[in-house]
Amino acid sequence: MLADGTAVDYAETAQEALARIAAAESLDQVEALRVAFLGKQGSISALLKTLGAMSPEQRQTEGPKIHSLREAVTAGLGARKSALEQAALEQRLAAERLDLTLPAPERPQGSVHPVSQVMDELAEIFADLGFAVATGPEIEDDWHNFTALNMPESHPARAMHDTFYFPERNAEGREMLLRTHTSPVQIRTMLAEGAPLRVIAPGRVYRSDSDATHTPMFHQIEGLVIDKGIHLGHLKWTLETFLKAFFERDDIVLRLRPSYFPFTEPSVEVDTGFAFVDGRRVVGGSGDEPGHGWMELLGSGMVNRRVLEAGGLDPDEWQGFAFGVGVDRLAMLKYGMNDLRAFFDGDVRWLDHYGFGALDVPTLSSGVGTPNVGRGA
Numbered sequence: 001m002l003a004d005g006t007a008v009d010y011a012e013t014a015q016e017a018l019a020r021i022a023a024a025e026s027l028d029q030v031e032a033l034r035v036a037f038l039g040k041q042g043s044i045s046a047l048l049k050t051l052g053a054m055s056p057e058q059r060q061t062e063g064p065k066i067h068s069l070r071e072a073v074t075a076g077l078g079a080r081k082s083a084l085e086q087a088a089l090e091q092r093l094a095a096e097r098l099d100l101t102l103p104a105p106e107r108p109q110g111s112v113h114p115v116s117q118v119m120d121e122l123a124e125i126f127a128d129l130g131f132a133v134a135t136g137p138e139i140e141d142d143w144h145n146f147t148a149l150n151m152p153e154s155h156p157a158r159a160m161h162d163t164f165y166f167p168e169r170n171a172e173g174r175e176m177l178l179r180t181h182t183s184p185v186q187i188r189t190m191l192a193e194g195a196p197l198r199v200i201a202p203g204r205v206y207r208s209d210s211d212a213t214h215t216p217m218f219h220q221i222e223g224l225v226i227d228k229g230i231h232l233g234h235l236k237w238t239l240e241t242f243l244k245a246f247f248e249r250d251d252i253v254l255r256l257r258p259s260y261f262p263f264t265e266p267s268v269e270v271d272t273g274f275a276f277v278d279g280r281r282v283v284g285g286s287g288d289e290p291g292h293g294w295m296e297l298l299g300s301g302m303v304n305r306r307v308l309e310a311g312g313l314d315p316d317e318w319q320g321f322a323f324g325v326g327v328d329r330l331a332m333l334k335y336g337m338n339d340l341r342a343f344f345d346g347d348v349r350w351l352d353h354y355g356f357g358a359l360d361v362p363t364l365s366s367g368v369g370t371p372n373v374g375r376g377a
């Protein structure tokens with residue numbers, strides 16, 4: 001009953017409330033009814049408040065009725081809410097279909113940079129000839145980078161390399177620098193492993209030089225063979241065999257020209273014949289044929305006896321040959337890129353064009369090159 005004594009028909013109130021709840025057509029409407037009945041200003045909340053003003057006897061008869069009214073309404077709201085949610089879910093399940101025949105969404109895939117590809121190809125080719133891969137630090141001291149290679153302090157050949165020096169010296173008082181070639185790796189390998197030796201040393205090298213055909217960082221691969229009775233014939237056969245495998249053609253013709261490197265004696269520069277095909281240089285054939293030419297490919301020679309000594313070897317017992325070649329240039333020649341600087345721009349569009357699939361691993365049996373990138377430069 002109300003505070004003024006008016007009797008309340010709880011059964012009728014409950015019926016009315018439950019009818020309104022059953023008629024609610026949305027979760028918003030259910031929530032509005034909850035507020036109307038059970039909210040702070042709600043009608044059932046108001047009934048609950050009347051209990052405070054009643055005598056204990058009255059409260060004992062009225063209290064349970066009001067509480068069961070509230071419970072009935074609470075249960076009704078909950079049931080309607082679940083029913084509406086269930087209906088919404090069923091509608092969604094009926095409307096949404098999972099088409100298992102749709103292609104899977106594309107995932108971005110990385111690609112292998114041509115420099116990495118070519119280094120992998122070279123490692124594969126030279127592994128077949130019995131060469132191991134040697135690596136070493138890119139921050140070197142001037143003894144391993146220059147002195148051991150027969151370029152003593154103030155030797156003019158040091159000026160041939162525009163070197164990046166560090167301001168500090170190392171613990172042994174040696175000048176520190178970014179290696180200008182991978183030769184210090186070969187020195188370290190000679191000292192660590194002795195002879196005989198067959199290694200290639202691929203990696204980044206640095207020279208303070210920057211224009212259309214020079215970048216301050218570039219990639220080099222050097223080869224070193226040390227054994228008894230090694231001569232220039234071994235060098236020429238090795239280079240020919242490697243270049244035939246790399247360019248995947250048998251008509252590689254080499255021209256050896258006398259040259260000078262401090263670390264080799266005699267030193268030879270190696271040219272290869274090429275033809276112009278559709279305005280691009282394609283390696284192969286003699287450079288003396290009509291429409292052909294020679295281009296310089298790499299430098300090499302017999303290891304200077306002073307360098308063998310610096311590597312801890314007796315030059316009267318051991319001989320060797322060595323060669324050095326620019327990996328970036330080899331990649332340009334084989335895969336037809338024309339701008340060296342694009343190699344280091346990090347533009348993914350360039351990689352989309354020239355990059356290699358991560359699963360196209362070069363092997364001699366499957367072919368060290370891949371068919372999807374153009375040939376010739």
Ligand code: 2NL
Binds near residue numbers: 298299307
């Ligand atoms: C070039 C020339 C060359 C070597 C590198 C070498 C290494 C040792 C001893 C003797 Cl430990 N030689 N390396 C020899 C001749 C040439 O590189 O034009 N590279 C791009």
